[in-house]
Structure formats: structure tokens, C-alpha cells
Amino acid sequence: MIKFDKVTKTFGSDGQEVHAVKDVSLTINKGEIFGIIGFSGAGKSTLLRLVNLLERPTFGKIIVNEKEISTISQTELRKLRSRIGMIFQSFNLLSSRNVAGNIAYPLKLAKVPKDKRDERVEELLRFVGLEDKVNKYPEQLSGGQKQRVGIARALATSPDILICDEATSALDPETTEEILNLLKKVNKEYDITILLITHEMHVIRSICSRVAVMEDGKVIEQGNVYDIFSNPQSKTTRNFISSVLNDNLSPRLLDRLHREHSGNIYRLIFTGGVSSKPIISQIAKKYNLDFNIMYGSIHELQDQLYGNLIVELIGTDSIVKEAVNELREIVEVKEVLGSESRLDHVLA
Ligand SMILES: Nc1ncnc2c1ncn2[C@@H]1O[C@H](COP(=O)(O)OP(=O)(O)OP(=O)(O)O)[C@@H](O)[C@H]1O
Numbered sequence: 269m270i271k272f273d274k275v276t277k278t279f280g281s282d283g284q285e286v287h288a289v290k291d292v293s294l295t296i297n298k299g300e301i302f303g304i305i306g307f308s309g310a311g312k313s314t315l316l317r318l319v320n321l322l323e324r325p326t327f328g329k330i331i332v333n334e335k336e337i338s339t340i341s342q343t344e345l346r347k348l349r350s351r352i353g354m355i356f357q358s359f360n361l362l363s364s365r366n367v368a369g370n371i372a373y374p375l376k377l378a379k380v381p382k383d384k385r386d387e388r389v390e391e392l393l394r395f396v397g398l399e400d401k402v403n404k405y406p407e408q409l410s411g412g413q414k415q416r417v418g419i420a421r422a423l424a425t426s427p428d429i430l431i432c433d434e435a436t437s438a439l440d441p442e443t444t445e446e447i448l449n450l451l452k453k454v455n456k457e458y459d460i461t462i463l464l465i466t467h468e469m470h471v472i473r474s475i476c477s478r479v480a481v482m483e484d485g486k487v488i489e490q491g492n493v494y495d496i497f498s499n500p501q502s503k504t505t506r507n508f509i510s511s512v513l514n515d516n517l518s519p520r521l522l523d524r525l526h527r528e529h530s531g532n533i534y535r536l537i538f539t540g541g542v543s544s545k546p547i548i549s550q551i552a553k554k555y556n557l558d559f560n561i562m563y564g565s566i567h568e569l570q571d572q573l574y575g576n577l578i579v580e581l582i583g584t585d586s587i588v589k590e591a592v593n594e595l596r597e598i599v600e601v602k603e604v605l606g607s608e609s610r611l612d613h614v615l616a
Pocket of ligand 1: 279280286287288306307308309310311312313314315467
């Protein structure tokens with residue numbers, strides 16, 4: 269378990285201060301995969317580096333595995349760091365050592381005897397699927413293979429926590445998916461808590477159970493990934509989400525839809541179990557309305573479905589209003605306005 273309690277980190281002094289992390293309170297539960305997302309400069313790396321005291325907090329407490337860490341001794345700090353593995357965007361492998369040498373390195377530092385080291389390296393090579401690369405040097409590996417070595421090295425001392433600093437940002441989409449799957453396997457098979465930072469919402473969607481959104485040093489939103497995706501509260505979060513759900517139509521397309529369709533246009537958002545029910549046909553029959561489906565997307569989030577439909581309701585205004593009122597009891601309904609009427613709406 270990792271707990272940040274009102275943590276602030278300020279760099280510099282005397283008018284040159286940078287408030288990298290501001291009053292952050294977060295709890296990462298044992299065994300979960302927790303993601304922190306934010307744009308460049310939001311304070312993510314600083315927050316991550318506070319967990320293994322690569323940075324020390326200016327104010328506040330950080331508790332790792334029941335222990336407040338900011339006041340621990342050097343010996344305790346060494347012990348703490350051996351319980352926390354870390355992987356990096358740029359892999360940070362030792363170019364002078366081969367794959368086995370890189371993975372064994374933390375064990376060597378911890379003075380683990382050679383036969384035990386060899387055993388562990390073999391086990392980890394199997395785990396990350398690199399048995400055939402044991403004697404290769406980092407420069408002979410692809411980015412994905414380097415990150416597999418990074419993960420094996422981070423796991424060498426059997427940590428409880430793995431922290432990932434933009435671990436897939438330098439990889440292509442297919443390799444990213446492979447590394448994310450490997451991280452899921454790390455979490456499941458070794459029961460390791462994973463704390464990751466990223467600026468990519470698809471990483472959060474793929475593997476995290478909970479997420480915190482950071483902006484300007486602060487956590488502006490946090491919660492279960494499904495809840496945050498289906499009901500984001502801040503503009504920044506909405507922007508991150510639309511980058512993966514891809515369900516914002518361009519103003520030009522919206523205007524065209526409004527020009528070409530005279531009916532009332534609405535966006536219907538289906539969450540949870542509702543997405544599998546025949547709601548539209550039931551309402552259409554009950555009110556004798558026509559639904560013209562103009563756009564639709566459905567996504568899987570944490571084993572649940574999240575659907576988004578843009579529909580034209582064709583019928584008299586009063587019937588449409590009644591139907592929309594009933595729909596609102598079941599799904600989220602938003603009126604979709606063309607750019608001109610959106611402007612009227614804002615000015616009204
Ligand atoms: N050692 C340092 N000294 C001074 N300022 C720093 C230091 N480290 C980070 N900062 C500043 O703190 C703020 C937060 O930086 P941080 O690297 O934590 O953000 P980030 O969200 O991880 O961004 P990125 O994804 O670009 O790394 C930035 O304004 C940065 O310039």
C-alpha cells in the first residue's frame with residue numbers, strides 16, 4: 269500500500285520556486301494497478317520519484333507498506349528500495365552487461381550468492397519470454413525486448429511494488445500492448461502493486477483499475493477507471509478520454525447532420541448493464557417514434573460496456589420530449605447542437 273497524505277514538493281527557493289506537487293492525497297491499495305495521468309509538467313514524475321525517495325517531500329507524509337518513509341535511516345532506505353522495482357521510458361539498461369548481467373545486477377548489489385542469482389535470472393527470463401536472448405547486449409535488442417529486460421531486472425529482488433515511469437511511451441502500439449499484458453501478468457502472478465504514470469489514456473484504459481488525473485501539481489480527479497471514463501468531471505479529463513473513446517464529432521460533421529436532418533438530435537450514453545438492453549426499440553414502439561442512428565461506438569472498459577449513440581428522433585416535438593424524459597431515466601441523454609445553435613446556447 270502506498271499513501272500520499274497532503275504531499276507537497278517544491279523545487280528551488282527565494283522566488284525561484286517550482287511547486288511540482290501540491291497538496292496531493294492518494295491511496296494506492298495493495299495488489300492494484302493504479303495510473304496517474306497528466307500532461308507534460310503536471311508533476312507525475314516528481315510524485316513517482318517521491319515513492320522511493322529519489323525526491324523528498326517538502327511537506328506531507330508518504331506511507332509505504334505501513335511505514336512513513338520521509339524520516340527513515342539509510343539502511344531502511346536501502347531496504348525500502350529493494351521492495352520497490354522501477355522501470356523507465358528509456359529502459360536505463362547497462363550497455364556493458366548482457367541481458368543476464370542486467371537482470372542479475374540488483375541481486376549482485378544485494379550480495380545474493382551466484383547460484384541463487386543464476387536461478388532467479390533463469391526464472392525471470394522465462395517469465396518475460398526472453399530465454400533465447402540471455403547473452404545478447406542491450407544494443408542488440410528491440411525496444412520491447414529492452415523493456416522486458418527492464419521488467420525482469422525490476423522484479424529481481426522480488427519487490428512488492430513496481431513503479432513505471434512512462435514505460436511504454438517509446439514503443440509502437442503493438443509492442444505497447446505486449447508490455448501492458450506483461451505488466452498485467454506481473455500484477456496477477458506475483459501479486460505486485462503497480463503504480464504507473466503516463467500521458468496516454470489508452471494505457472490507463474488497458475490495465476488500470478483506478479486512476480488519478482494530475483494538472484499543475486494537483487490531483488484534479490481520481491477514482492475507478494470506469495467511473496472516470498463514464499462520468500468525467502473536469503475538462504482535462506474529458507480531453508484525455510476523448511483521445512481514446514473518439515466519440516466527439518467535428519463541428520463540421522455536426523453542422524452537416526443538422527442541415528441534413530430536421531429532427532431532434534441527441535447523444536445517448538449507455539453505461540454498465542444498460543448497454544445490453546433493447547431500450548431504443550422499446551421507446552420507439554411505446555411512443556411510435558422513429559430513431560435514426562447517425563453515429564455509434566461501443567467500448568469495453570474493465571469488463572463492462574460503454575456505449576455512445578447519436579440519434580435523430582423523428583416525431584412531433586411533444587412526443588419526442590416525452591420520450592426523451594423517459595430515456596433520461598435509463599441512460600444519459602444530451603442534446604446535440606450544431607455549431608450555430610451551440611453559440612446561441614452559450615450566449616443565451
Ligand atoms: N529537479 C527539479 N528542479 C526544478 N524543477 C523541477 C525539477 N524536477 C521537476 N521540476 C519541475 O516540476 C514540474 C513538474 O515536473 P514533472 O517532471 O514532475 O512533470 P511530469 O508530469 O512528469 O512531466 P513530464 O511528463 O514532461 O516528465 C515541472 O515544472 C518541472 O520543470
